[in-house]
Amino acid sequence: MSETFASYALVAIYSAMAVYVLAFVFFTLDLAQRSAANQKPKGEAKVDVASRATIGVVAGQNATAERGAVGVLERDRIAPSDGRTGGRRMERVAFALTALAWILHVAGALFRGLADGHVPWSNMFEFSLVSSGIVVGVFLFLQFWQDLRFLGTYITGFALVVLGVGTVNFYVPVTPLPPALQSYWLVIHVFVATLGTAFFGVGAGLSIVQLLQTRREANRLAGLRFLGTMPGAEKLENLAYRVIVVGFVFWTFTLIAGSIWAERAWGRYWGWDTKEVWTFIIWVLFAGYIHARATRGWRGTRSAWLALIGFGAVAFNYTIVNLFFKGLHVYSGL
Amino acid sequence: MSRPFDHIDGSGPQAPPEPGITQPKLGILGYARFFWRQLTSMRTAIVLLLFLAIAAIPGSMWPQRSSDPNGVIQFYANNPTLAPVLDRIQLFDVYTSVWFSAIYLLLFLSLIGCVLPRTLHHVRALRTKPPRTPIRLERLAVFQSTTLTKSELPAELNAATTIEAARAQLRASGYRVALFEDAKGLSVSAERGYLRETGNLVFHTALIGVLVAVGLGGGFGYTGQKVVVEGQSFVNIKGAYDSFTPGRFFTDAALQPYRLTLDEFDAVYEEQSLRAYGQPIDYTAHVTTWLPGGKGTKSTIKVNDPLAFGGNQIYLLGNGYAPKVTVRDGKGNIAFTASVPFLPQDANLTSTGVIRVPDALPEQLAFRGFFYPTAGQLSSGALTSIHPDLRNPVLTLFAYSGDLGLDSGIPQNVYALDPKGLTQIAGGDSGVAAIELQPGQTVDLPDGLGSVTFDTVSPDAAEGDWSHSVPRFASLDIHHDPAQGWVLLFVILGVLGLLSSLFIPRRRVWVKAVELPKGGLRLEYAGLARGEDPGLDGAVAAIAERHALSVKA
Numbered sequence: 001m002s003e004t005f006a007s008y009a010l011v012a013i014y015s016a017m018a019v020y021v022l023a024f025v026f027f028t029l030d031l032a033q034r035s036a037a038n039q040k041p042k043g044e045a046k047v048d049v050a051s052r053a054t055i056g057v058v059a060g061q062n063a064t065a066e067r068g069a070v071g072v073l074e075r076d077r078i079a080p081s082d083g084r085t086g087g088r089r090m091e092r093v094a095f096a097l098t099a100l101a102w103i104l105h106v107a108g109a110l111f112r113g114l115a116d117g118h119v120p121w122s123n124m125f126e127f128s129l130v131s132s133g134i135v136v137g138v139f140l141f142l143q144f145w146q147d148l149r150f151l152g153t154y155i156t157g158f159a160l161v162v163l164g165v166g167t168v169n170f171y172v173p174v175t176p177l178p179p180a181l182q183s184y185w186l187v188i189h190v191f192v193a194t195l196g197t198a199f200f201g202v203g204a205g206l207s208i209v210q211l212l213q214t215r216r217e218a219n220r221l222a223g224l225r226f227l228g229t230m231p232g233a234e235k236l237e238n239l240a241y242r243v244i245v246v247g248f249v250f251w252t253f254t255l256i257a258g259s260i261w262a263e264r265a266w267g268r269y270w271g272w273d274t275k276e277v278w279t280f281i282i283w284v285l286f287a288g289y290i291h292a293r294a295t296r297g298w299r300g301t302r303s304a305w306l307a308l309i310g311f312g313a314v315a316f317n318y319t320i321v322n323l324f325f326k327g328l329h330v331y332s333g334l
Numbered sequence: 335m336s337r338p339f340d341h342i343d344g345s346g347p348q349a350p351p352e353p354g355i356t357q358p359k360l361g362i363l364g365y366a367r368f369f370w371r372q373l374t375s376m377r378t379a380i381v382l383l384l385f386l387a388i389a390a391i392p393g394s395m396w397p398q399r400s401s402d403p404n405g406v407i408q409f410y411a412n413n414p415t416l417a418p419v420l421d422r423i424q425l426f427d428v429y430t431s432v433w434f435s436a437i438y439l440l441l442f443l444s445l446i447g448c449v450l451p452r453t454l455h456h457v458r459a460l461r462t463k464p465p466r467t468p469i470r471l472e473r474l475a476v477f478q479s480t481t482l483t484k485s486e487l488p489a490e491l492n493a494a495t496t497i498e499a500a501r502a503q504l505r506a507s508g509y510r511v512a513l514f515e516d517a518k519g520l521s522v523s524a525e526r527g528y529l530r531e532t533g534n535l536v537f538h539t540a541l542i543g544v545l546v547a548v549g550l551g552g553g554f555g556y557t558g559q560k561v562v563v564e565g566q567s568f569v570n571i572k573g574a575y576d577s578f579t580p581g582r583f584f585t586d587a588a589l590q591p592y593r594l595t596l597d598e599f600d601a602v603y604e605e606q607s608l609r610a611y612g613q614p615i616d617y618t619a620h621v622t623t624w625l626p627g628g629k630g631t632k633s634t635i636k637v638n639d640p641l642a643f644g645g646n647q648i649y650l651l652g653n654g655y656a657p658k659v660t661v662r663d664g665k666g667n668i669a670f671t672a673s674v675p676f677l678p679q680d681a682n683l684t685s686t687g688v689i690r691v692p693d694a695l696p697e698q699l700a701f702r703g704f705f706y707p708t709a710g711q712l713s714s715g716a717l718t719s720i721h722p723d724l725r726n727p728v729l730t731l732f733a734y735s736g737d738l739g740l741d742s743g744i745p746q747n748v749y750a751l752d753p754k755g756l757t758q759i760a761g762g763d764s765g766v767a768a769i770e771l772q773p774g775q776t777v778d779l780p781d782g783l784g785s786v787t788f789d790t791v792s793p794d795a796a797e798g799d800w801s802h803s804v805p806r807f808a809s810l811d812i813h814h815d816p817a818q819g820w821v822l823l824f825v826i827l828g829v830l831g832l833l834s835s836l837f838i839p840r841r842r843v844w845v846k847a848v849e850l851p852k853g854g855l856r857l858e859y860a861g862l863a864r865g866e867d868p869g870l871d872g873a874v875a876a877i878a879e880r881h882a883l884s885v886k887a
Binding site: 002173174175176177178179180182183185238241242245248249252253256259260261263264265266267268269270271272273274277278280281284285287288290291292293294295297298313321325326327 | 376377379380383384386387390391393394395397398400401402405428429548557604607609610613614615616617636637638639640647649651811813815818821822825829832833836837865866868
């Protein structure tokens with residue numbers, strides 16, 4: 001039975017990866033269209049008739065039935081920052097594909113869990129599977145709060161890399177849970193850590209766009225025209241902050257749940273094990289980020305860089321530290 | 335530091351002085367004040383936080399004496415020139431090093447210097463009324479107004495009644511309110527979200543609490559390790575531990591007297607899945623504990639489930655086999671009989687150990703041995719264990735005779751044998767094959783030096799059933815940390831503080847009623863965020879809407 005479920009899981013995972021690829025392509029096409037649709041008005045005066053016609057066609061394709069090409073252009077120019085310039089077909093398709101891929105992804109994780117007979121995050125492969133799934137899940141569900149679909153390329157690309165590398169390079173067959181991991185803290189600690197990672201990941205995406213947007217607003221980056229269809233730098237900074245703060249709370253819980261589990265399993269709540277060190281470093285970096293947001297001279301670009309460094313540390317902790325550093329957090333079957 | 339911590343203007347750098355202006359000379363006090371200001375500024379805190387993060391990194395790159403002492407020894411062996419250099423700059427003791435301590439102590443000093451004045455300020459703010467309404471509300475970031483003409487205005491309504499309605503409404507939604515009157519009209523000034531700053535202060539104070547509790551707890555606590563073989567006992571006195579690490583303020587009185595016996599150790603291995611065959615599924619130590627003069631209590635210790643007893647937490651951290659061996663010397667007397675813990679070397683519990691027989695005559699004897707719970711043969715002919723359970727137990731021994739060197743008084747590692755001063759009499763280059771035994775078997779030593787018996791502890795078992803023939807041992811970690819509860823308490827307080835300081839918005843709201851010269855009323859609503867407050871616009875709009883409804887109704 002277990003074998004059957006494990007093979008279902010793999011089928012679902014590979015299908016999800018295929019659909020993520022499609023979603024990634026469509027999100028990228030959408031970025032290209034955003035660039036086309038956001039030709040600068042002063043440039044428009046100079047363009048020849050042929051290229052204007054192209055703009056008209058492209059923009060017309062995007063526009064919903066009742067809105068003309070000019071309307072779309074104007075709308076984009078007037079309200080480039082509200083991020084709600086809906087009606088892009090590519091983006092809608094890409095988002096729907098992401099949702100479909102995510103359902104397959106979740107199915108894969110569920111089948112793996114059924115095959116395991118325990119929560120599917122006890123080794124590197126399973127952790128990649130679940131953490132990439134949660135990143136996409138957080139991305140999808142954040143849409144109910146804010147339109148962040150412009151991050152689609154980043155999120156699907158990220159999920160694809162994590163899921164792909166995790167499945168291809170770190171796949172391990174179903175094995176029983178060793179005594180060291182037999183604890184309900186495995187469920188809490190690891191799950192909250194993945195949630196924190198997901199929010200930090202989305203926040204890092206927003207910070208990247210924020211940094212690009214800042215450069216563009218300072219007229220140093222005219223090339224990336226699609227940025228004109230995305231929220232302004234300040235709005236992005238506020239969004240990133242609100243997402244990262246949630247991540248920070250989850251990370252704090254990770255740290256505490258980890259300490260409590262360490263106390264149960266290893267007899268001390270804190271021992272500067274390599275993984276503990278890096279969890280601490282990440283926590284301190286994001287604490288620095290939160291303080292930077294509240295300090296004149298550190299807002300904006302500097303705090304955005306801090307958010308990126310923080311997420312870089314998360315990624316480092318998850319890859320390099322897991323694979324090359326010696327410590328107590330050894331992953332079974334890795 | 336008079337503004338809330340997360341206000342943009344909270345603690346900015348001072349504007350740089352204009353060039354050409356001579357600044358007043360600072361005295362000692364002036365400099366002290368200057369450095370204190372610098373230390374307690376938010377910018378310094380950020381820089382110290384980043385330093386702390388960077389300074390923690392080396393501790394994950396090189397082995398640490400606190401968490402991996404063997405790693406340090408190994409590193410010394412592999413890098414004899416580099417290791418002392420690293421040691422000099424305390425890279426093997428990062429978290430107790432001078433530089434790491436300096437950073438976190440400065441950080442905490444900065445924290446205290448920030449929290450204290452802010453606490454005083456907050457206590458004062460909690461007891462004062464909301465501030466006077468600004469004259470021009472329209473200048474605030476969030477502002478909206480509605481005008482009620484004379485005809486729209488019900489007869490019983492005027493500035494006073496509408497403001498009273500606003501006051502009641504704001505009060506009911508948790509605002510602190512105060513009424514003011516200026517040249518233009520009546521107004522209510524309201525503020526909410528004091529818990530944001532309270533939570534922030536609680537969080538930072540809790541961090542100090544955690545640091546103090548960890549420091550003191552480490553000082554009064556102790557940790558110790560003890561290997562206990564099935565059927566044997568452990569008494570909680572300092573001398574009974576295999577290794578013992580007391581805190582700085584430890585006294586023997588902290589050791590509560592008790593006795594603990596390991597009755598049985600159960601290990602369960604995977605039997606179903608072929609891929610995971612032989613992987614451990616469960617370890618359980620069945621123990622009996624006695625308090626002085628009390629009756630024995632049976633309990634179990636599992637890997638994620640320590641036993642709380644006698645002021646201690648007792649953890650199961652490892653296990654293995656302790657073959658029972660009897661050695662008779664050349665004169666036929668029993669010189670040694672005991673279960674000797676062998677250290678596991680791999681997942682299938684191939685184990686190594688050393689047996690010293692100082693009482694053997696005419697010469698002292700020693701053995702270096704391998705134990706294989708389920709022996710199998712490699713293609714090279716060497717033995718290896720192919721399963722961690724007792725299926726085909728084999729003990730192989732290299733025998734030595736000579737002077738064990740115990741009389742020199744130099745402490746020796748019980749798990750290692752230094753062959754200096756000893757002659758190998760079996761195994762290796764001695765010309766005699768290594769001794770190979772199964773439980774119950776006896777082999778004579780060469781040259782009439784005696785014999786070795788690998789005793790079985792289940793002599794009545796059926797033929798071929800080895801499952802209980804060799805005793806197991808459990809490696810127990812015994813901890814006492816009186817401050818653990820305090821640490822947890824401060825951590826919980828810290829989390830509650832963090833949550834309220836991040837998610838409770840602090841804002842000021844004003845409602846002003848201006849009576850127009852031609853009759854009628856203009857109602858003005860304005861809001862000001864104090865710290866992060868993404869919902870301010872919505873909140874002011876909602877207040878205005880509700881107020882307008884209550885006024886019109």
